[in-house]
């Protein structure tokens with residue numbers, strides 16, 4: 001049976017040895033006629049470049065405040081270096097990745113995000129600057145690529161109808177894409193083994209989480225930072241879009257296929273209430 005899979009890779013993974021493990025699993029999935037799309041971030045690398053350039057990094061509940069200079073950094077790092085390096089590593093493992101960003105065939109259609117109250121950021125609406133909301137994807141182009149067994153590799157930058165690039169959290173792009181494709185699985189690969197009860201204890205993995213548990217854990221501080229956007233939007237996708245959502249840590253051989261075919265074996269599975 002053919003599965004449609006959206007795989008989100010946090011920036012940290014792109015230059016890690018685990019990428020080769022993931023790429024080998026990916027190759028098996030593509031050879032098995034599954035449709036796989038990758039979305040990648042680049043948050044840690046963008047923060048590092050901001051530091052080198054003497055620019056301030058302002059994160060609000062896991063999302064980056066983005067002014068003109070920050071947007072330039074995101075273009076260099078995410079749509080540039082990381083997208084090139086990721087496609088190269090996939091190629092070396094026999095996976096034909098096609099690098100794309102928001103403006104490539106208007107792949108990630110976006111508009112500027114209006115000020116909004118955010119989970120974990122107090123009661124006032126927050127203006128994140130040049131950050132976008134996803135409004136759509138070029139699904140026919142994705143369909144053509146899948147048909148020819150290419151793997152679209154989307155950098156998490158959107159583009160509005162006037163050609164303005166917008167920064168979007170990678171988890172947001174991935175969950176929206178999973179919804180738009182009605183994917184069988186959204187797999188968010190990150191640096192922790194899933195959602196943890198104690199962020200300092202990798203053995204404290206929570207195997208299943210509901211939205212109300214998530215909201216309680218944000219309120220009591222158990223879940224913070226980059227884990228918030230990862231969970232926040234994925235719950236919406238479960239309603240009418242993706243069949244399963246899993247947050248998973250660094251992968252061992254076979255883990256990716258297991259996360260898709262038997263969600264629950266590893267990481268944290270999101271459960272609709």
Ligand SMILES: Nc1ncnc2c1ncn2[C@@H]1O[C@H](COP(=O)(O)OP(=O)(O)O)[C@@H](O)[C@H]1O
Pocket residue numbers: 009010011012041043044062170171189190191192194195196197198199222223224225226227228
């Ligand atoms: N309860 C939690 N469980 C796991 N990670 C958490 C939790 N609360 C906060 N975090 C933080 O969220 C981070 C993952 O988000 P992020 O760094 O944005 O990942 P990615 O780059 O993969 O998108 C973890 O590295 C951890 O520091």
Ligand SMILES: CC(=O)N[C@@H](CCC(=O)OP(=O)(O)O)C(=O)O
Pocket residue numbers: 009010011012040041042043044046062063064074078131156167168169170171226
């Ligand atoms: C608006 C916003 O927060 N955008 C993110 C995009 C990169 C990202 O999501 O990277 P990871 O997947 O590595 O965290 C940022 O600027 O960090």
